Amino acid sequence: MVDLHSRPSTGSDPRRPTAPRPxxxxxxxxxxxxxxxxxxxxxxxxxxxxxxxxxxxxxxxxxxxxxxxxxxxxxxxxxxxxxxxxxxxxxxxxxxxxxxxxxxxxxxxxxxxxxxxxxxxxxxxxxxxxxxxxxxxxxxxxxxxxxxxxxxxxxxxxxxxxxxxxxxxxxxxxxKAPARPGAFPSATASSSTTVPSSAAAxxxxxxxxxxxxxxxxxxxxxxxxxxxRDLSRKVAQFVLPTPQKRAAPIPAGAQVDVAGMPPFVTPNGDFYRIDTALAVPRVDPTSWSLRIHGLVDREIALDFSQLLAEPMVESHVTLTCVSNVVGGDLAGNATWIGVPVARLLERAGVQDGADMVLSRSTDGFTASTPLEALTDGRDSLLAVGMNGSPLPPEHGYPVRMVVPGLYGYVSATKWLTELTVTRFADQTAYWTSRGWSERGPIKTASRIDVPREGKDVEADGEGAVMLGGTAWAQHRGVRSVQVQIDDGSWLDAELGTAVTSDTWTQWALRWADARPGEHTARVRATDGTGELQTSQHADPAPNGSSGWHTIRFTVA
Known part of the structure; x- marks a missing residue:
């Protein structure tokens, strides 16, 4: 007789739980x-x-x-x-x-x-x-x-x-659940090679x-x-208004004749983008509105059609990010179309004691712009157009701010929805609350675009090498640019034709004595007031980088 309650002498104990199956x-x-x-x-x-x-x-x-x-x-x-x-x-x-x-x-x-x-x-x-x-x-x-x-x-x-x-x-x-005492393991359970056909389904x-x-x-x-698609259709129906005041045409001489130089006007697709929005906000222009309030006599609210009905101004303005390092490319020049902020502020009636306008984006970003930069006659705009086209979504469609002479973190609010007239003592903006300076005027800067750092260049038939670059001092203009090669004398570069004091200026230098070998070049600019660009190095925080851009290159 088989003892169903006896423990098998060999094999696994059916009462013992099996090991966890991975x-x-x-x-x-x-x-x-x-x-x-x-x-x-x-x-x-x-x-x-x-x-x-x-x-x-x-x-x-x-x-x-x-x-x-x-x-x-x-x-x-x-x-x-x-x-x-x-x-x-x-x-x-x-x-x-x-x-x-x-x-x-x-x-x-x-x-x-x-x-x-x-x-x-x-x-x-x-x-x-x-x-x-x-x-x-x-x-x-x-x-x-x-x-x-x-x-x-x-x-x-x-x-x-x-x-x-x-x-x-x-x-x-x-x-696996433990086997019941006295139960025999089934052939299916004990087999390691037989898989029921239903398991494959x-x-x-x-x-x-x-x-x-x-x-x-x-x-x-x-x-x-x-x-x-509905939003895209609404955007496509937007026709850029004709500006009442057009910007002067950009002269051909603004672009210097040096191979490899960036264009004087930055194409929309190449314009730098630095903001806090990880995804471009989808703003429906038919539901967009702008509110102007705070220390004003009359609160103003405008929808998109009302803003477009305002007389427009066209202006060439170079924008710069405060995070731009010395010699960096976080700067771009474009032709903007928009409504002067000063006109709307005048209509609202700014009260005494106000010294700042806090702009707010649909994504919550804020910027603190000095009131005088919006009312002193410069082309500070609520822009709706960029380089002849409606604002691209990634650059602030339908409305953004453009303020010459100020870094973007205190002025260039994209996807704009609100302007609050206030005081610096009463409110702070997104970056100023994080330790950046509250006013953000752009420092005089210059860079070498040609040749690039570490590149080999060839001298022409006369043993000369062309250098080129860009300088900016928005709302002050650029008076001169000088280049120093291998700790030699400072050489005066030839400036491209100036457009406005709010745009950058290109420069070119023909280095006639280009000896073969490795060389160093550095550049400095003097702004329209006669102030020389500082050589003192500073990191971007808290109010913008400074120093002379220096590169190394080799003449083959």
Whole structure:
């Protein structure tokens, strides 16, 4: 007689729980399941966000919150290292961190799928909180994140179930349930090589979940594309108004005849972009409005059609970012069309004691502009056009500020929605509250564009080498530029034809005695008031960089 209660002498104890089974037998599969679910969250919410604000996507909202709290020194370092690619670097860094977090959730899901699902839901909920903190968002803008989170959780559980670690099959922690005492192990359970044919077929819930994810993405995409096309149609219908006061034509001599020099007028696609918006705000021009209030006699509100009905001014103005290092390229020159700010402020009636105008963007960014820079006669504009075209979205469509002579952080607010007339003593702006100077006048600067640092150049048939570059001192103009080669005498460069005191000036120098070998060149400018550009080095913070741009090059 066989004793059904006796312990077998060989083999495993049927009453002993089997060892936890890793997902698909290899650890990285579970991590991939978590990353895939995380990507579903981003994909669904990103597509859904097309029908809402640009910062309703969770990655954009979280990144924007990070930008708001990052120390100014770290931001300066990132811009110094990566320039206009700073947002790309931040996005890649966030995705890498996100992949690690969701990968760990996937590994956890192999053993405790419900716990991992709850944590993924909490991750999505936290992103939703960040969405609600963005200035341009309303409560409705959290919908994309919630939709993405729900579908991501379903996807995670479906992937775990498909790989055999479902809580319904293995218990909450993914382990095999212990065999009942006295029960014989079945052939299927004891075999390590026989796999039921049904195991190769996707479970019904996996198919349902996959179909649901696809349907959600398609539906969200269709709605988002419809909204995006509607906005694009409204933008395309915008006709740039004819300015009442046109800018003087740019003379041909403004562009110096040196091969490799940048164009005098920077094309829209090449114009630098430095701002705090990780995604370009989608502003509907039919619902846009501008409010002017604060220390004024009469509050003013204008919609886009009313602003376009105002007499327009066209002006050539060079803009410069305060983060520009010595010799850097965070400067650009364009022809702008817009409404003079001074005219609107006069209509509002500025009260005594006001000395600053706080401009606000739709994404919450603020800039503190000295009142005198908006009322002293310079072409300070609410710009609607750039180089003969409506403002590109990434440069502030439908309306941005352009103020000659001031760094952008105190003047060049994009996606403008509000002007508050106030006092420096009463309010601070985005960057001034982070330690930057409150007024931001642009320093005299010059750079060498040709040749580039470390490049080889060839002398012409007469043994000469051409050097060229750019100098600027907005609202003061450039009087002269000098170049020094190998610690020799300062040589006067030939200036291109001046356009206005608010634009940069190009320069050229023919170095007649270009001996073969390695050389050093440095440049300095004198502004229109006769003040020489300082040689003292200063980093961008807190009020702009300074120093003489120096390069090394080799004459072949």
């Amino acid at each position: 997902l698909r037998g290899i650890p990285w599969w579970s991590a991939l399941a978590g990353i895939a679910s995380g990507l579903v969250l981003l994909a669904v919410s990103g597509v859904c966000s097309l029908a809402f604000s640009s910062s309703s996507a969770p990655l954009i909202a979280v990144g924007g919150a990070f930008v708001d709290v990052v120390p100014p020194g770290l931001k300066d370092l990132v811009i110094g290292l990566f320039g206009t690619r700073d947002k790309l670097v931040l996005g890649i860094s966030m995705l890498l961190v996100y992949a690690v977090v969701t990968g760990l959730l996937g590994i956890l899901a192999a053993r405790r799928p419900r716990t991992a699902a709850v944590l993924l839901a909490l991750l999505g909920a936290a992103a939703g909180v960040f969405v609600l903190t963005r200035a341009q968002n309303s409560a409705a803008d959290v919908v994309p994140t919630l939709a993405g989170t729900v579908i991501a959780v379903v996807s995670l559980l479906a992937l775990v179930s498909r790989s055999g670690a479902s809580p319904s099959a293995d218990g909450q922690d993914g382990r 996707p479970p019904r819930r996996t198919l349902i979940a996959g179909t649901g994810v696809l349907a959600a993405i398609v539906a969200a995409g269709a709605q988002g594309l419809a909204t995006s």
